[in-house]
Amino acid sequence: MQVAARIVDEQTTHRCDAIFVDGGGVGGGVVDRLRYLRLPVTEVQFGRKADRASVGQDGAIVYATKRAEMWGNMREWLSTGAIDDGADLMADLTGVEYGYTARDGRDAINPRTQGRYEETWARLAR
Numbered sequence: 001m002q003v004a005a006r007i008v009d010e011q012t013t014h015r016c017d018a019i020f021v022d023g024g025g026v027g028g029g030v031v032d033r034l035r036y037l038r039l040p041v042t043e044v045q046f047g048r049k050a051d052r053a054s055v056g057q058d059g060a061i062v063y064a065t066k067r068a069e070m071w072g073n074m075r076e077w078l079s080t081g082a083i084d085d086g087a088d089l090m091a092d093l094t095g096v097e098y099g100y101t102a103r104d105g106r107d108a109i110n111p112r113t114q115g116r117y118e119e120t121w122a123r124l125a126r
Helices: 002-014 027-036 066-078 087-094 117-125
Strands: 019-022 041-044 054-056 059-061 096-103 106-113
Touching: 002 019, 002 027, 019 027, 027 041
Parallel strands: 019 041
Antiparallel strands: 054 059, 096 106
């Protein structure tokens, strides 16, 4: 309930158009509570297979998980988007390490992150 309460506080402050929550594990209860409160929440299963490949600045990219796909989409958006110029945010964004996993006979990008990536997503959404 503490996570849901914090999200409610952020929603009240920032009036977000959408809220995305990892529905795996304990996140399912958070999604249920936010839906009960009628907030604009979308459940995302970060560990599931990515929905689509991407053609970005580095050519065709296949992502191993939905989480990797979302990070890749954010990377593409950052080439034209604008975010705060904070040292903590920069450290979080550059702290993601990528590896390659065989998926469907092709290499797929799979991020391995140490640290606070959840908070990075929250700060970018503000």
